[in-house]
Amino acid sequence: MATDDEAPSGDIRVLLVLDLVLSLVFSVGAVYALDLAGIGEYTWRNVALATLFLAVVTYVAVLRE
Template sequence: MATDDGTPSGDIRVLLALDLLLSSLFSVGAVYALDLAGIGEYTWENVALATVFLAVVTYVAVLRE
């Protein structure tokens, strides 16, 4: 939800935690699918890199002003 002036309401720590959780779940699936397709290799390093990338992109996209 947002307030009348357009700023998000709620605790930013909750948003960051949800962002990391959902990004990690999506990254596990995406890296696994890439491994099945023979495009990439399923390693925890690749999952971690994908998680960080998705979390940063989501943070920038949602909180840009």
């Protein structure tokens, strides 16, 4: 049981999967919106790059101590 000074920690694998899934969902929407605006092109390569970027940024921001 965690005390008041300790934050409960989850399984890192679950956190990584959630990070990737949520980053993918957001990236699909963002790349699609950019395609509608004529700023970018909707390709799976762009979605994958956006997902990777968001996942890394989120991982660094959350696990920064």
